[in-house]
Amino acid sequence: MKLSDKNIFSLPGYKSNKHLPEIMTVTSGKGGVGKTTISVNLSILLSRYKKRVLLVDADIHLGNVDFVLGIRPKYTMADVIAGDIDLRDIIIKCSQGIDVLPASSALQDLMEKEEDILKTIFNAFAILGDKYDLIVVDTGAGISGSVMSFVLGADKVIIMVTPDPASIADAYGMIKIIKQTHSDIPIMIITNMVDTSEEGESLYKKMELMVHRFLNGSVIYGGAILKDNLISNSIRQQRPLVLNHPNSTSVNILKIIARRYLQLPNLGENKASFSDRFVPYQDIIIGAGE
Numbered sequence: 446m447k448l449s450d451k452n453i454f455s456l457p458g459y460k461s462n463k464h465l466p467e468i469m470t471v472t473s474g475k476g477g478v479g480k481t482t483i484s485v486n487l488s489i490l491l492s493r494y495k496k497r498v499l500l501v502d503a504d505i506h507l508g509n510v511d512f513v514l515g516i517r518p519k520y521t522m523a524d525v526i527a528g529d530i531d532l533r534d535i536i537i538k539c540s541q542g543i544d545v546l547p548a549s550s551a552l553q554d555l556m557e558k559e560e561d562i563l564k565t566i567f568n569a570f571a572i573l574g575d576k577y578d579l580i581v582v583d584t585g586a587g588i589s590g591s592v593m594s595f596v597l598g599a600d601k602v603i604i605m606v607t608p609d610p611a612s613i614a615d616a617y618g619m620i621k622i623i624k625q626t627h628s629d630i631p632i633m634i635i636t637n638m639v640d641t642s643e644e645g646e647s648l649y650k651k652m653e654l655m656v657h658r659f660l661n662g663s664v665i666y667g668g669a670i671l672k673d674n675l676i677s678n679s680i681r682q683q684r685p686l687v688l689n690h691p692n693s694t695s696v697n698i699l700k701i702i703a704r705r706y707l708q709l710p711n712l713g714e715n716k717a718s719f720s721d722r723f724v725p726y727q728d729i730i731i732g733a734g735e
């Protein structure tokens with residue numbers, strides 16, 4: 446039986462809707478704006494608040510969380526989908542204090558298995574959920590159905606935006622879908638690659654004004670991360686910034702963002718079960734267009 450044919454929420458190990466972890470999805474619309482950088486570093490910082498964190502690389506075809514963390518997954522989701530290995534055995538315990546569900550590598554043969562990969566990840570939420578307090582989902586670029594599945598199923602969403610007009614337009618497009626379909630999900634904006642913190646804050650204010658005026662909603666300010674060579678160097682060195690340069694300005698800002706994240710309103714108690722929240726991506730596409 447193919448994984449996609451199974452009712453994933455009746456698999457052994459799935460427990461009822463109790464002690465569910467919080468799901469934070471990091472997204473942007475536009476590519477290359479810092480989603481993975483922030484997902485990795487915020488996950489490590491949040492794990493220091495006695496949170497058991499699972500970082501999920503949900504950039505299905507081009508995931509690089511493993512690269513940023515400098516880890517080498519032995520098995521991938523391809524092995525789980527093939528039925529060769531248990532889902533639990535592809536989770537990597539990182540020395541940085543977080544666990545990671547890596548994306549698949551060697552994806553050429555998996556191009557047509559996107560739905561299977563999605564179900565494997567949703568399955569991980571269900572089976573592993575009670576082991577974690579927080580699941581951080583690093584999405585790929587765009588607003589494809591698979592990305593929107595993770596966004597619209599989340600408890601909280603972080604949207605990365607840079608001063609690039611294309612990034613602003615894509616971030617607004619993402620916020621519009623969320624506000625029109627799931628208006629209760631708190632959205633935190635992190636501005637990235639700005640020249641000054643003032644520029645970052647005014648970029649947030651511009652977004653907040655648009656959301657207020659045209660969508661009758663609001664977004665929350667996370668903080669502004671400046672263009673910083675230490676960030677790009679850390680990626681090249683495959684060592685997360687928070688470990689590589691723990692006393693840098695960018696890490697201090699990330700710590701403020703982590704604290705602000707922890708203060709976001711929590712709607713977890715009112716949320717539906719995973720099986721209602723994480724639905725096949727074709728359904729999301731239809732729903733989002735209504």
Ligand SMILES: Nc1ncnc2c1ncn2[C@@H]1O[C@H](COP(=O)(O)OP(=O)(O)OP(=O)(O)O)[C@@H](O)[C@H]1O
Nearest residue numbers: 476477478479480481482586638671672673677680
């Ligand atoms: N504040 C910053 N200053 C300098 N470089 C940065 C900054 N933030 C991110 N970068 C660099 O930008 C590049 C893209 O970052 P990252 O991979 O985190 O983006 P992404 O949104 O995950 O991309 P993708 O959409 O491809 O998944 C990386 O090389 C990273 O080092």
Ligand SMILES: [Mg+2]
Nearest residue numbers: 480481504584
């Ligand atoms: Mg990325």
